[in-house]
Amino acid sequence: MSTATDKPQVITLRGRRVVGGKARAEALVTTQTISGWGGISEKDGSVIELHHELHGQSFAGKVLVFPGAKGSSGWSAYFHMCRLNGTAPAAMLFTRMTTKIALGAVVTRVPTLTDFDADIFELIDTGDTVEVDADAGLVTITKAPG
Amino acid sequence: MQLTDFEKSMLDGAQGDAKARAMDLLLRYGEALGAERLVETRNVAGAFNASTPSVRHMVGDGDEEGFDRVFSGLNLDSDDVVDIPRMTVPTCQLITGIDMENHETQGVDPALAELQGKSERYLGKRGVNMMCTCTPYQVGNVPLQGEHCAWMESSAVIYCNSVLGARTNVEGKESTGAAGLTGRIPYWGLHMPENRNANRLIRLDVEVDDMSEWGVLGYFTGFEVEEDQPAFDGLTHQPDLMKLKHFGAAAASSGGVELYHMPGITPEAPTLEAAFAGAALPAPIIYGAKERKRTWERLQNATDRKLDFVMLGCPHNSIEQMSRVAELLEGRRIHPDTALWVHTPRAIRQVADRSGYTEVIERAGGVVMSDTCPSISRKLPKGVRVIATDSAKQAHYLPAITKVQGWFGSVEQCVESAVAGEWLGVVR
Numbered sequence: 001m002s003t004a005t006d007k008p009q010v011i012t013l014r015g016r017r018v019v020g021g022k023a024r025a026e027a028l029v030t031t032q033t034i035s036g037w038g039g040i041s042e043k044d045g046s047v048i049e050l051h052h053e054l055h056g057q058s059f060a061g062k063v064l065v066f067p068g069a070k071g072s073s074g075w076s077a078y079f080h081m082c083r084l085n086g087t088a089p090a091a092m093l094f095t096r097m098t099t100k101i102a103l104g105a106v107v108t109r110v111p112t113l114t115d116f117d118a119d120i121f122e123l124i125d126t127g128d129t130v131e132v133d134a135d136a137g138l139v140t141i142t143k144a145p146g
Numbered sequence: 147m148q149l150t151d152f153e154k155s156m157l158d159g160a161q162g163d164a165k166a167r168a169m170d171l172l173l174r175y176g177e178a179l180g181a182e183r184l185v186e187t188r189n190v191a192g193a194f195n196a197s198t199p200s201v202r203h204m205v206g207d208g209d210e211e212g213f214d215r216v217f218s219g220l221n222l223d224s225d226d227v228v229d230i231p232r233m234t235v236p237t238c239q240l241i242t243g244i245d246m247e248n249h250e251t252q253g254v255d256p257a258l259a260e261l262q263g264k265s266e267r268y269l270g271k272r273g274v275n276m277m278c279t280c281t282p283y284q285v286g287n288v289p290l291q292g293e294h295c296a297w298m299e300s301s302a303v304i305y306c307n308s309v310l311g312a313r314t315n316v317e318g319k320e321s322t323g324a325a326g327l328t329g330r331i332p333y334w335g336l337h338m339p340e341n342r343n344a345n346r347l348i349r350l351d352v353e354v355d356d357m358s359e360w361g362v363l364g365y366f367t368g369f370e371v372e373e374d375q376p377a378f379d380g381l382t383h384q385p386d387l388m389k390l391k392h393f394g395a396a397a398a399s400s401g402g403v404e405l406y407h408m409p410g411i412t413p414e415a416p417t418l419e420a421a422f423a424g425a426a427l428p429a430p431i432i433y434g435a436k437e438r439k440r441t442w443e444r445l446q447n448a449t450d451r452k453l454d455f456v457m458l459g460c461p462h463n464s465i466e467q468m469s470r471v472a473e474l475l476e477g478r479r480i481h482p483d484t485a486l487w488v489h490t491p492r493a494i495r496q497v498a499d500r501s502g503y504t505e506v507i508e509r510a511g512g513v514v515m516s517d518t519c520p521s522i523s524r525k526l527p528k529g530v531r532v533i534a535t536d537s538a539k540q541a542h543y544l545p546a547i548t549k550v551q552g553w554f555g556s557v558e559q560c561v562e563s564a565v566a567g568e569w570l571g572v573v574r
Contacts, residue, residue: 073298076318
């Protein structure tokens, strides 16, 4: 339980800029890759893939922490539509570079980093507050209480 | 990124606004990848058609400016509307959402079908070849070994790289728009020979021969290796275009496989050792009876056996497959409560019409569709709850996209079940 004397735990790590910009939002973390076309709904930013651990959850306005993209080449077009519909993530942190995720991040136009100096899946949990300064290559994590 | 003088002149606008926007996107994309330069391509396959409900508000009345707005926004990621000139290099349209001859059966809004007609004329005027299939390699776009391409459509990309030995990454709607206008794409990933070796080994302990078995092996492969590049050992039968088409489509659905090697079959792997460029072989992943059965079961996303709809032709059928479906349906009638749609490229449909296959399928109560598929169009016959398909790819996507129950089986199981009106398949 948190008390007045407890300071929230803050962790910083570095990565390589994929798309510049700054954002601060709650994290949504999955260790499973995500499909764009056929894997998400562009209407509300939710994951629709049947056996995915995020099935039914939305990344809209969240810092999406995930290994990267899989599946159809419609990946970028679906994340592009999420931007146009206002259902895109606030920022993206991923570990596995592919053309799908690179192009997808570029057209989603949200701060995006990869190539981290630490394990993002170890350090970030869903619900943590994450500040992404992609121009500086900096991620600041404020752990959620509990 | 290093740009040539000619590429800089495109970026600076000396070749017009559209090419400047295209180069700007390629630069942002290349830098995101960490690419050092671009490479020339003369073979682009992308998605340009502007006839989905989501773009309708951008198109307006369907005049040229409306289509320029869609191309600028969705194919170049440009906030400004620019005049789109003729493509610089050979460029084709992949699958679309509407069959231009069967849109009533599909249940498509007639206004959208009219818009697609206008969109096709707009694109044709700009040199986009209206192949309208997920399988351009079945209808004349067959790149040579080593050729640099810029293709979308994961099932076409894996075929292009693995079976043809041409070089493409999985491109997207925006990068193919930019590539068609500039003849450039980032030199990264599978364009570079040093990135084309196998890094995983899959050893077969069971026979794989029937098309459905190739689909199941592909589905297993995608889950096991995700984005990696597998080589195969222990193949028991020589595959053909149709089988590798199904295998690759499945591997690119359950995972992100873009290149595989089959020693003695695919062009960059004369031997298993060559697939790994002489490096030590990794410990093999075994595909045995247990793995095969588990993957078959994983493809069944249904419990009800009463069957409403059977979907064949994902990826689009070859002429041999059309012939086989007609043979299975000759003199028979599918169940009145079950719909059967068979999908093939329009160019192959013409051969099927001429050979009498279309007539046999239609007389049995089926429909031959072109230009589209249910996963792309999100259109199924009314009231469908339970579907069956011979495609691992469609079995993977359709239940997720359209919330139906899905069975997977061989083409024979699918046709017999369409006639019976109930799913007869069993996992052996």
